[in-house]
Amino acid sequence: MNAFHFFIEYSIVGIASGGVYALIALGIVVIFKSSQTFNFAMGEMMMLSAYLFYTAAVTFSLGILAGMVAALLGSIVLALVIERVALRPMMGRPFIAIVMVTFGIGSIIRGVVGMIWGPNDLQIPAILARTPVLIGDFFIPGKTARAAAIAVCIVLALILYLRYSRAGVALRAAAADTITAASMGIDVRRVVAFTWVIAAITGCISGVLMANVNTLTPHLGVVALNVLAVIILGGMNSIGGVLVAGVIIGWLEAVTGLILGTEFREITPYILALLVLLVRPTGLFGSRGIERI
């Protein structure tokens, strides 16, 4: 085993974790695109979805498949309620006020989850096989590889769907100009609600995947903050950008962890995000005129 071999192996693992980042980032980007709302509650929505899965699959012993369906449905309903009750009345209000609302929702979810399920780690049923995956003679931990494969497939499917479906066209039109979109028969409120549904789906799947790779705790959502760097790099309103940026950030984390030590792992994405904001505020793929946070 030489250093180069390690480097490649870490790179593959890093790129794999980038797949899940992309999935989380996608949920944040679609909402930002439709309503210029930066959803800081995304991590908590993910975490709650994982608890819903645990409750459905273990507590009510529905099993993995039915548990996942129940968690998805629960997450969608919750996202629609949040959008309708807390965000829609905020339409047209200052960006910072809306951001604070999403922060508040995040805190509430974290508190409520702590009250219901307690602060301790829970073990969710293993949906990902543990057997390591070998690519050539490179060794990838089984759960990470499988989580990445699932995440990337879902991200690609959603990107294609948003590119070619009428819902995707409506989203782009509403993102570009709400008044014109409305005049052409596009119900902008429905487009916004639709993006919350997309976020609920990506959040639920990424939450369950993360809870599988790590364990389930009320702090699961913290990972969504790492995703901030992904979104800044990819461009806040670029749906396609999340995949490229997710992979870059995942790789960077793993490689800096290997070369500089794990303490650098945490900060490198933010250093990169800072550089991007200074040099190219719209990110790699974002369009001009997007508001910075």
Next chain:
Amino acid sequence: MLTVEDVQLSFGGVKALSGVSVEAAKGRITAVIGPNGAGKTSLFNVISGFYKPQSGRVVLDGEDITRLKPHARAYRGMSRTFQNIALFSGMTVLDNVKLGAHTRLTGGVLSSGLRLPSSRREEAELDAEIRRDVLGMLELDRVQNSHVEDLPYGLQKRVELARALVMRPKILLLDEPVAGMNREEKREMGRFVTDVRDRLNTTVLLIEHDMGMVMGISDHIVVLSFGKPIASGTPERIRQDPDVIKAYLGGAEDAADDKAA
């Protein structure tokens, strides 16, 4: 076709519209004119659904649409253009125009997303129809694959008109269609609007500042001043109406062209 009945609209204590009634007769061009601040844009927003009047009604084809949201009005056959260019940049002329067909496509969220044969066929038919009917009539066929932002202003306005027509509207609302245009572009736009009436038999309601344009193409004119209707009738009648001359033309008829510029 479209009637506005006794509409009152105020913002706080400011009365934007009081007792305004307008009727756009089927297959005719009706114009609403008035000096700046007369309430033209407010009226336009009431008709298109972005403002809700305190009282009065907007009726389209016998149906009261006063409380309907803008997107719902689009589904009932109301289509519009904007005073400022409101095209989607980065897209071609054809793609921009196709967006106007949103209300007409039947392909659901799933079938169009999965590119099923039925929705692909629907889209191919739509492309053919747009090329044949709309782009041809508005003489946009040669630029259909250009990006909209590369086109001169007058052509961009024409693309907007094309997009509004693809909806196959019962009523077409034009918000200052010749604002910012030069003389040649104005003449062309006037010709295209009358073509729309004559060849597609579309009812047109336009809000305009430019007297030359309005007098040349309208069948019926309503004049607003300070949020109140002060006259209505044919262009000839309006031209001779003493109230209109006092309020708008400033006493001299040739002032019209200066105002337009």
